[in-house]
Amino acid sequence: MRIAIDAMGGDHAPKVVVEGALAAAKEWTDVEIILVGNTAAIEAHLGERPANLTIRHTEEVIEADDEPVKAVRRKKDASMVVAGKLVREKEAEAMISAGNTGALMTTGLLVVGRIPGIERPALAPMLPTIDGNGVLALDLGANMDATAEHLTQYAIMGSIYRNKVHGIANPRVGLLNVGTEAMKGNELTKAAYPLLEQAPVEFIGNVESRDVLRAGCDVIVCDGFAGNIMLKSLEGAASVFFSVLKTEFTKTWYSKLAAAILKPGIMKFRKQFDYKEHGAGPLLGIQGLVLKCHGSSDANAIKNAVRQARIAIQNDLVGAISAEINHGK
Amino acid sequence: MRIAIDAMGGDHAPKVVVEGALAAAKEWTDVEIILVGNTAAIEAHLGERPANLTIRHTEEVIEADDEPVKAVRRKKDASMVVAGKLVREKEAEAMISAGNTGALMTTGLLVVGRIPGIERPALAPMLPTIDGNGVLALDLGANMDATAEHLTQYAIMGSIYRNKVHGIANPRVGLLNVGTEAMKGNELTKAAYPLLEQAPVEFIGNVESRDVLRAGCDVIVCDGFAGNIMLKSLEGAASVFFSVLKTEFTKTWYSKLAAAILKPGIMKFRKQFDYKEHGAGPLLGIQGLVLKCHGSSDANAIKNAVRQARIAIQNDLVGAISAEINHGK
Numbered sequence: 001m002r003i004a005i006d007a008m009g010g011d012h013a014p015k016v017v018v019e020g021a022l023a024a025a026k027e028w029t030d031v032e033i034i035l036v037g038n039t040a041a042i043e044a045h046l047g048e049r050p051a052n053l054t055i056r057h058t059e060e061v062i063e064a065d066d067e068p069v070k071a072v073r074r075k076k077d078a079s080m081v082v083a084g085k086l087v088r089e090k091e092a093e094a095m096i097s098a099g100n101t102g103a104l105m106t107t108g109l110l111v112v113g114r115i116p117g118i119e120r121p122a123l124a125p126m127l128p129t130i131d132g133n134g135v136l137a138l139d140l141g142a143n144m145d146a147t148a149e150h151l152t153q154y155a156i157m158g159s160i161y162r163n164k165v166h167g168i169a170n171p172r173v174g175l176l177n178v179g180t181e182a183m184k185g186n187e188l189t190k191a192a193y194p195l196l197e198q199a200p201v202e203f204i205g206n207v208e209s210r211d212v213l214r215a216g217c218d219v220i221v222c223d224g225f226a227g228n229i230m231l232k233s234l235e236g237a238a239s240v241f242f243s244v245l246k247t248e249f250t251k252t253w254y255s256k257l258a259a260a261i262l263k264p265g266i267m268k269f270r271k272q273f274d275y276k277e278h279g280a281g282p283l284l285g286i287q288g289l290v291l292k293c294h295g296s297s298d299a300n301a302i303k304n305a306v307r308q309a310r311i312a313i314q315n316d317l318v319g320a321i322s323a324e325i326n327h328g329k
Numbered sequence: 330m331r332i333a334i335d336a337m338g339g340d341h342a343p344k345v346v347v348e349g350a351l352a353a354a355k356e357w358t359d360v361e362i363i364l365v366g367n368t369a370a371i372e373a374h375l376g377e378r379p380a381n382l383t384i385r386h387t388e389e390v391i392e393a394d395d396e397p398v399k400a401v402r403r404k405k406d407a408s409m410v411v412a413g414k415l416v417r418e419k420e421a422e423a424m425i426s427a428g429n430t431g432a433l434m435t436t437g438l439l440v441v442g443r444i445p446g447i448e449r450p451a452l453a454p455m456l457p458t459i460d461g462n463g464v465l466a467l468d469l470g471a472n473m474d475a476t477a478e479h480l481t482q483y484a485i486m487g488s489i490y491r492n493k494v495h496g497i498a499n500p501r502v503g504l505l506n507v508g509t510e511a512m513k514g515n516e517l518t519k520a521a522y523p524l525l526e527q528a529p530v531e532f533i534g535n536v537e538s539r540d541v542l543r544a545g546c547d548v549i550v551c552d553g554f555a556g557n558i559m560l561k562s563l564e565g566a567a568s569v570f571f572s573v574l575k576t577e578f579t580k581t582w583y584s585k586l587a588a589a590i591l592k593p594g595i596m597k598f599r600k601q602f603d604y605k606e607h608g609a610g611p612l613l614g615i616q617g618l619v620l621k622c623h624g625s626s627d628a629n630a631i632k633n634a635v636r637q638a639r640i641a642i643q644n645d646l647v648g649a650i651s652a653e654i655n656h657g658k
């Protein structure tokens with residue numbers, strides 16, 4: 001199997017991307033890695049080159065602050081766009097990038113293309129949960145508005161992903177809502193509820209955002225706007241919480257001493273709730289696997305994204321989504 | 330001025346409500362308190378009765394799990410509904426209740442009535458911020474869906490509330506959104522943005538939910554669905570954090586010792602971020618003042634709600650909202 005990696009995307013590119021790709025190539029010899037980017041910049045960090053790692057030279061780079069649609073249309077030789085082309089032309093089964101999220105979604109949609117029958121692709125990162133298993137949340141930003149039909153397709157795609165990539169037999173799917181009763185919510189969730197009851201997923205009903213961290217479900221569906229509000233509220237709370245803890249911990253010499261005792265447990269918890277630690281988020285509904293790594297990914301995160309891509313390819317994630325969506329059509 | 334208090338609403342009613350009302354009557358002799366509820370139940374907790382405290386006897390009570398609209402329509406002699414009638418008939422300028430939130434919103438809308446020109450009343454609690462000043466968030470649940478025009482009215486009402494009740498000269502109003510740039514968001518926020526720029530408020534643009542706790546604005550506007558997702562995400566994160574801290578703090582005898590040192594600071598922080606501590610939330614857009622106290626309010630919270638109502642009445646909050654909404658009409 002072949003996996004294209006955007007060597008130029010991410011805060012620490014190309015260094016950490018090249019290091020992660022190299023580690024992955026060494027660990028999984030059944031994977032052919034195609035590093036897409038500037039050859040000289042890549043080689044500066046590569047050292048040795050295993051037989052299953054090649055470079056595809058490109059001249060352009062999509063920057064973090066580039067306007068997504070414009071950048072993808074104009075920078076035809078950008079590393080991200082070329083990686084997308086490799087997937088479209090079946091020269092790779094998957095692409096991985098830690099670059100501009102909007103541009104990657106555009107690359108998925110315009111360069112790689114949708115699975116026929118899918119109305120809207122969805123960005124589906126894992127959110128941390130208190131039990132450590134995480135929950136796949138979608139859509140978290142590919143489409144701000146959604147219809148009830150879109151949410152139903154998100155449920156199907158998310159459910160197949162948790163099954164194929166994480167081996168969960170019957171992933172529990174929840175609908176993000178403001179109350180647990182069936183008739184709670186806005187017009188969108190009220191319309192989606194009966195469709196989800198009929199959908200080929202294990203629908204467990206409405207889930208409130210305060211319970212998402214408490215691992216009530218394996219997949220949570222929502223429109224991109226609500227998903228983003230939830231995600232950033234959780235991030236904001238975590239950020240405030242840890243900054244207050246830090247202040248408390250460094251107030252006096254005896255609080256510093258106390259903090260030293262508690263620190264390992266707190267740090268473990270902090271790591272557990274760090275979004276970067278929870279792997280790459282797939283863009284589901286695309287004719288090939290597109291994985292988004294966090295911009296601040298390190299080499300290990302890149303290597304883990306290859307691990308995820310490898311499992312998804314082995315289990316034909318994209319084929320399974322396409323078959324289910326077009327089932328009976 | 331006369332303030333009607335629903336003596337039977339809340340987890341610890343009528344005891345704490347009566348105690349809070351009594352304390353308020355003693356502190357502010359310019360306020361006439363009307364305790365609405367079962368006379369015998371109220372008198373059991375009253376002891377003395379100051380001249381500025383009267384009881385309005387009612388037989389029925391709206392329970393926490395009553396279906397709001399049905400309960401308000403059928404239980405015409407419920408303490409909450411009768412308190413609403415007192416406001417409608419100008420026998421009181423304000424009502425306070427710690428009872429069923431949905432029923433209180435229904436009482437505001439159907440019993441007290443909207444201010445002419447207001448399309449949708451909004452529930453506007455204060456959320457905690459890291460600087461301790463808090464942010465007024467609306468709508469947090471009165472209407473799940475909203476139009477751009479509704480959000481604009483929320484901005485005006487919230488701004489007047491912060492000015493009249495909290496004395497902020499030019500309250501900064503933010504639009505809850507997924508990014509700070511003007512064109513970010515869903516169809517609703519994109520339509521609301523230019524209206525907010527034209528509105529008679531100090532509009533500071535989009536605010537992301539991760540920055541709400543960091544006190545970027547004095548008022549944040551959103552539809553009831555997004556507001557609820559934000560609020561419950563923050564609550565959920567706080568709940569998980571404090572439960573993890575508790576586990577860490579009680580792991581070993583030396584972690585218990587360390588925890589004892591850090592506990593006062595942590596508890597102060599916890600209290601600061603406890604929604605119950607941030608006063609009653611007004612239902613804005615109603616022809617009279619309706620204040621919602623948290624269900625688990627104690628006597629002090631009830632007394633503080635009277636303080637809030639008193640300031641709002643002194644500064645003619647309702648008249649000011651009505652004048653601004655109908656300005657130039």
